Amino acid sequence: MQKIDKIYFDIDGVIRGVASPKEDVMALLRFCIDNYPGAVYWLTTHCRGGENHVYYALKGEFPEEFVEELCQKVLPTEWGALKTDAIDMDSDFVWFDDNLFEAERIVLEQNHVLDGFFKMDPRDTEMAKKALEFLKNFSK
Ligand SMILES: [Mg+2]
Numbered sequence: 001m002q003k004i005d006k007i008y009f010d011i012d013g014v015i016r017g018v019a020s021p022k023e024d025v026m027a028l029l030r031f032c033i034d035n036y037p038g039a040v041y042w043l044t045t046h047c048r049g050g051e052n053h054v055y056y057a058l059k060g061e062f063p064e065e066f067v068e069e070l071c072q073k074v075l076p077t078e079w080g081a082l083k084t085d086a087i088d089m090d091s092d093f094v095w096f097d098d099n100l101f102e103a104e105r106i107v108l109e110q111n112h113v114l115d116g117f118f119k120m121d122p123r124d125t126e127m128a129k130k131a132l133e134f135l136k137n138f139s140k
Contacts, residue, residue, distance in 0.1 A: 004138050005091035007032050008043040008083075009074065011054070013098030013122040016061050020128035026062060028132045033073045035135075040074045043083050043095060052076045082107065089113055096131060098122050 009015065009032075015025050032040045046057040054074075058067045077086035084107040087093060093113070098120045100108075108114040118134065121127050 003092050004036065004094055004135070005039060006088055006093040007036055007040045007135075008077070008087060008093060008095040008097075009040065010083075010095075010097040010099075010120070011042070011044040011046055011057055014096050014120045015128075016057065018120075018122040018127060019125045021125070022062065024128035024132070026066060028128045028135075029066075029070060029074075031132055031135060033070070037073070038075070041077050041086070042074055043077055043079070043086055043097070047076045048079050050078065084108060087113075087116075092116070094118050094135070096120050 009029075015029065018025065042052075042054055044054070044057070046053045054076075055067065055071050058070060061067070062070075079086035082101070082104050083095075083097070084104045087095065089111040093116045095116055096118050100117055100119070105114065105117075108117060118131060120131065124130070
């Protein structure tokens with residue numbers, strides 16, 4: 001992976017229910033929507049099978065204005081059994097998730113894009129900061 005075309009975000013364990021300070025999580029999301037407009041996607045059980053419940057998942061987690069901005073700027077994906085169904089394998093992507101199923105790992109490996117998966121640790125208070133650093137190093 002040389003550049004970033006698309007960014008995929010899980011919600012639970014990545015931006016909600018995490019030990020990272022909320023300011024750090026918001027800084028990470030802010031960086032993404034500002035620097036990758038139209039290229040940031042939800043990849044979460046809160047948005048799948050044609051239904052998008054992200055607003056309700058994030059309501060109360062962040063300031064209302066920010067939740068609304070996220071809902072406008074982060075795009076929905078369509079997937080069913082595997083999150084990898086929604087990923088554009090021809091793009092250079094980063095996928096932030098705290099969990100990767102074996103079946104999904106196999107799909108990523110088969111497409112030679114396993115390096116696009118960024119494992120998030122919800123218990124790590126520095127997690128959001130580390131993810132932001134990772135992205136900033138790409139834009140240099
Ligand atoms: Mg998760």
